[in-house]
Amino acid sequence: MNEGEQATGPIRHRAILVARRLAGSVGRTARIARWEVSRSTGTIDRKTILVVAAMILVVGAVGLSVADDGLGLEDELYVVGVDENDPYADVAAESDRFRSVPLEAIEISEDGSESNVDVVVTPDGELGYVGENGQQAFDAFRDAIESYNDERMANAEDEIAAYPVLVTVDYQERDPIESGGTSQSERADSDGTTDSDGTGSDAADDPATGSIEDGGETGTLTNGGDDEDGLQVPDVGGTVAEQSTPGTPETLSPPFPFQSLVLAFLFIVPMNFLIQAYGSTIMDERIKRRGELLLVSPSSRYEIVAGKTLPYVLGLVAIVVATAAVIGGGVLSVAAAIPIALVFLGSTFAGAMLARSFKELTFVTVTISVFLTTYTFVPAIFTDVTPIALISPLTLVVMDLQGDPVAVGEYLFSTIPFYLSALVLFLLGIGIYREEDMFAQKPIPAKVVDAITSQIDAISSRVHAYWSPFALSILFIPFVFAAQLLAVALLFVVPEAIALPVMFIIAAVIEEFAKSIHVYAGFARGRFESSIRVAVVVGALSGLGFFVGEKITHVGQLVGLPELTISMAAFGPELSSDLSVALLLALFLAPLVLHVVTATVSAVGARRGPATYAAALVVATLVHALYNLGVVALVV
Amino acid sequence: MAIVEVADLRKEYGGFPAVEGSSFSIERGEVFGVVGPNGAGKTTTLKMLAGLVEPSGGSATVVGHEPGEPAMQRRLGFLPEESPLYEEMTAIEYLTFFADLYDVAADVARDRIDGTLDRLDLEHRNRRIGNMSKGMKRKVAIARALVNDPDVLIFDEPASGLDPLTTNYIIEFTRELSEDGKTIVFSAHNLFHVESICDRIAVMNDGRIVARGTIEEIREAHGGTEYHVYATADGSHGDGLGEIEVARENGRVRHVVSEMSDVETIREIVEADDGRVTDIQTKTPTLEEIFLEIASTSDSDGEAEA
Numbered sequence: 031m032n033e034g035e036q037a038t039g040p041i042r043h044r045a046i047l048v049a050r051r052l053a054g055s056v057g058r059t060a061r062i063a064r065w066e067v068s069r070s071t072g073t074i075d076r077k078t079i080l081v082v083a084a085m086i087l088v089v090g091a092v093g094l095s096v097a098d099d100g101l102g103l104e105d106e107l108y109v110v111g112v113d114e115n116d117p118y119a120d121v122a123a124e125s126d127r128f129r130s131v132p133l134e135a136i137e138i139s140e141d142g143s144e145s146n147v148d149v150v151v152t153p154d155g156e157l158g159y160v161g162e163n164g165q166q167a168f169d170a171f172r173d174a175i176e177s178y179n180d181e182r183m184a185n186a187e188d189e190i191a192a193y194p195v196l197v198t199v200d201y202q203e204r205d206p207i208e209s210g211g212t213s214q215s216e217r218a219d220s221d222g223t224t225d226s227d228g229t230g231s232d233a234a235d236d237p238a239t240g241s242i243e244d245g246g247e248t249g250t251l252t253n254g255g256d257d258e259d260g261l262q263v264p265d266v267g268g269t270v271a272e273q274s275t276p277g278t279p280e281t282l283s284p285p286f287p288f289q290s291l292v293l294a295f296l297f298i299v300p301m302n303f304l305i306q307a308y309g310s311t312i313m314d315e316r317i318k319r320r321g322e323l324l325l326v327s328p329s330s331r332y333e334i335v336a337g338k339t340l341p342y343v344l345g346l347v348a349i350v351v352a353t354a355a356v357i358g359g360g361v362l363s364v365a366a367a368i369p370i371a372l373v374f375l376g377s378t379f380a381g382a383m384l385a386r387s388f389k390e391l392t393f394v395t396v397t398i399s400v401f402l403t404t405y406t407f408v409p410a411i412f413t414d415v416t417p418i419a420l421i422s423p424l425t426l427v428v429m430d431l432q433g434d435p436v437a438v439g440e441y442l443f444s445t446i447p448f449y450l451s452a453l454v455l456f457l458l459g460i461g462i463y464r465e466e467d468m469f470a471q472k473p474i475p476a477k478v479v480d481a482i483t484s485q486i487d488a489i490s491s492r493v494h495a496y497w498s499p500f501a502l503s504i505l506f507i508p509f510v511f512a513a514q515l516l517a518v519a520l521l522f523v524v525p526e527a528i529a530l531p532v533m534f535i536i537a538a539v540i541e542e543f544a545k546s547i548h549v550y551a552g553f554a555r556g557r558f559e560s561s562i563r564v565a566v567v568v569g570a571l572s573g574l575g576f577f578v579g580e581k582i583t584h585v586g587q588l589v590g591l592p593e594l595t596i597s598m599a600a601f602g603p604e605l606s607s608d609l610s611v612a613l614l615l616a617l618f619l620a621p622l623v624l625h626v627v628t629a630t631v632s633a634v635g636a637r638r639g640p641a642t643y644a645a646a647l648v649v650a651t652l653v654h655a656l657y658n659l660g661v662v663a664l665v666v
Numbered sequence: 667m668a669i670v671e672v673a674d675l676r677k678e679y680g681g682f683p684a685v686e687g688s689s690f691s692i693e694r695g696e697v698f699g700v701v702g703p704n705g706a707g708k709t710t711t712l713k714m715l716a717g718l719v720e721p722s723g724g725s726a727t728v729v730g731h732e733p734g735e736p737a738m739q740r741r742l743g744f745l746p747e748e749s750p751l752y753e754e755m756t757a758i759e760y761l762t763f764f765a766d767l768y769d770v771a772a773d774v775a776r777d778r779i780d781g782t783l784d785r786l787d788l789e790h791r792n793r794r795i796g797n798m799s800k801g802m803k804r805k806v807a808i809a810r811a812l813v814n815d816p817d818v819l820i821f822d823e824p825a826s827g828l829d830p831l832t833t834n835y836i837i838e839f840t841r842e843l844s845e846d847g848k849t850i851v852f853s854a855h856n857l858f859h860v861e862s863i864c865d866r867i868a869v870m871n872d873g874r875i876v877a878r879g880t881i882e883e884i885r886e887a888h889g890g891t892e893y894h895v896y897a898t899a900d901g902s903h904g905d906g907l908g909e910i911e912v913a914r915e916n917g918r919v920r921h922v923v924s925e926m927s928d929v930e931t932i933r934e935i936v937e938a939d940d941g942r943v944t945d946i947q948t949k950t951p952t953l954e955e956i957f958l959e960i961a962s963t964s965d966s967d968g969e970a971e972a
């Protein structure tokens with residue numbers, strides 16, 4: 031054997047060992063997954079199967095209906111009595127809301143209160159209505175006539191005859207909270223000046239206000255769908271098909287992707303049901319101490335959790351793919367919905383590990399359902415308005431359904447916090463997936479501390495325990511990011527004067543808590559010696575870790591979110607290239623100093639107990655909030 | 667070499683010491699009993715051995731591995747005090763699943779499961795576990811602990827809450843397993859069962875082992891044999907008598923001594939006083955009596971080697 035073979039021998043041997051171990055682990059995980067499926071199938075009664083089947087049918091029907099031609103709730107709602115040769119008969123035929131009957135088929139009661147029609151078109155072209163719904167039907171018919179006329183005009187061969195005056199409307203991304211009086215539109219001004227009224231003399235070159243052009247013969251009513259950023263895609267009427275359609279001023283409506291939103295929501299519905307079953311199976315292991323026997327088997331807790339979770343992951347992926355197929359979503363829709371599903375499962379798993387009873391589990395799963403549904407759905411409403419909408423992967427689904435382009439950076443910005451949050455939630459849950467915690471009836475905060483302590487132990491088994499705050503601060507970044515994005519979204523519509531100070535405080539609270547809770551857990555569970563020296567060391571390392579994590583995951587920059595003042599309050603400002611190198615360096619390193627100092631303050635308090643920890647956390651938060659205020663004021 | 671080695675094993679829950687410095691070793695094929703009152707630390711000790719609970723200090727090895735290592739888990743059978751079974755499965759499905767989890771080949775598992783259930787006399791093997799009686803469920807749980815043909819078995823209260831017939835059946839079955847060469851760590855509140863099948867025991871109280879050894883060694887160290895001498899006169903005032911307990915019962919005097927030579931001395935004194943010895947009884951304390959004595963006096967004592 032030559033030297034090369036001698037050198038590669040141990041490596042190959044090690045590789046074979048690792049491969050065997052991995053294969054064994056995959057095998058055990060698969061067995062537990064298979065068993066979970068067969069076991070769960072045995073627990074489902076006929077009633078449950080019927081309910082699930084009905085749910086799938088409803089979701090499928092709604093999806094198909096909406097994907098096909100809208101919700102269809104008002105199809106043939108009203109009846110019009112009209113001669114089939116009358117031009118109004120075409121109006122009734124074009125609109126889904128109306129069904130027409132010949133005049134000779136009309137039946138009206140003697141007192142005129144009841145009839146088999148709602149609207150009547152007399153042979154001489156006069157409109158009238160009868161019966162209880164007559165007034166509403168009449169108004170709806172008038173709207174239908176206007177739409178019919180608009181459509182005819184839009185399709186007219188002689189466009190000039192149809193539209194003697196043309197107005198071009200460009201929808202632009204809106205910056206609702208302007209920073210220091212500088213809006214995007216103002217920055218866009220080529221002369222670098224600011225309009226006094228925003229709609230003044232140079233309105234023609236200010237796209238934020240739109241423009242009126244004479245020589246309208248060549249103009250059309252358009253939207254911004256051809257913008258390369260792909261974010262400000264207003265949707266006249268809310269569907270892709272209606273983009274770039276000429277119309278009258280009254281057909282203009284704010285961009286609101288109603289149909290796409292409804293379809294995107296269909297991804298979320300089944301997740302809410304599945305987590306109930308998933309939460310129950312995890313809780314079953316705990317409440318009845320069933321998990322004890324799996325824990326004494328050769329399977330690790332990671333394999334047990336993976337095996338128990340795998341069927342639900344596969345189930346959700348199958349549902350996501352099926353939903354995408356039904357509503358016409360593409361790969362992007364699937365890729366956007368999967369991280370949402372993982373967070374649903376991750377938070378349910380962590381919640382089921384913390385709950386002490388099925389009653390508490392119900393509270394946990396309902397809270398998760400409401401929170402995650404809101405978190406994902408509400409921002410997606412603003413898909414066509416602001417990049418803040420991208421905090422929800424559901425926005426990607428809406429964009430996919432609308433045919434809007436999505437950049438890789440946007441996908442990562444939207445989904446990475448979800449992937450990482452799911453991962454951390456599973457890790458925290460697995461940390462307490464052991465006999466001592468699974469079957470103990472401790473208060474939830476104590477279990478949370480235990481879950482974090484388990485991660486300290488896991489890290490301490492590889493490196494010195496003092497490095498665990500460094501690693502955990504990085505690990506908690508996705509939660510910080512998600513929480514701050516949520517706060518930004520919630521404060522988005524609040525006046526700046528209120529939103530900014532509130533955001534400063536919220537951002538500080540979130541970050542200081544994330545930097546210190548694991549340090550507190552370490553002291554509370556005796557993992558760190560309760561001395562000032564140790565508190566300073568672990569506090570400083572926690573601050574350093576947070577700084578590193580923050581810089582690594584500063585994905586907010588990807589979509590330019592920090593350009594919004596409200597997001598500057600959360601994430602810090604984007605540094606201008608006009609600043610001096612020294613100032614740039616100082617501004618770059620200032621967060622490091624801040625995080626180290628405030629985390630150390632919290633750590634010093636944490637070593638003495640919960641009360642002093644809370645007090646120190648308040649101090650650290652105030653320092654942090656003042657810092658945020660100072661830096662934003664300095665840079666903006 | 668001992669198959670189970672425990673040295674200074676400790677466990678604390680939130681600063682409360684559940685187990686304080688337990689040390690013992692168990693030889694291959696031995697049945698080792700762990701007894702003590704509720705809260706003594708028996709179950710925590712067994713769970714530390716099974717790898718379910720992480721020790722706060724000290725060390726333990728089972729079949730040469732630390733508890734929790736997969737190589738050790740494969741050679742361990744654990745029967746917890748409660749029987750947490752998957753009640754929606756049949757006994758066969760349940761046992762087959764666990765055999766699969768222990769990488770037991772399907773044909774081997776089938777034979778082993780059938781054989782074990784035959785020995786346990788368990789009928790209705792394809793009945794859902796939820797529809798089984800408590801005794802049947804316990805038998806399924808025992809069969810599960812044996813599905814991987816382990817070298818070491820940890821039985822925590824195997825007959826707890828069962829009727830006398832099933833209890834006897836399980837105790838006998840445990841004895842058979844011992845005869846098959848299995849090493850068994852056995853915990854029970856019923857000290858009669860412990861006394862009947864254990865080779866050695868450790869008595870725990872307040873998280874500490876307060877006595878350990880064979881039953882005879884413990885009996886010797888904590889009570890030994892007593893002689894009750896009943897006489898018509900008091901014979902306790904002679905010289906050279908050891909520690910003696912005297913009581914009057916139904917017109918007779920009862921003398922309790924631990925040495926046979928003292929019995930003879932008492933007889934001589936009594937007869938010198940014109941009395942006579944009417945009865946002599948030999949008393950051997952039960953394990954329960956010894957246990958009660960140890961439990962009541964061990965609060966401040968350290969561990970005692972019998």
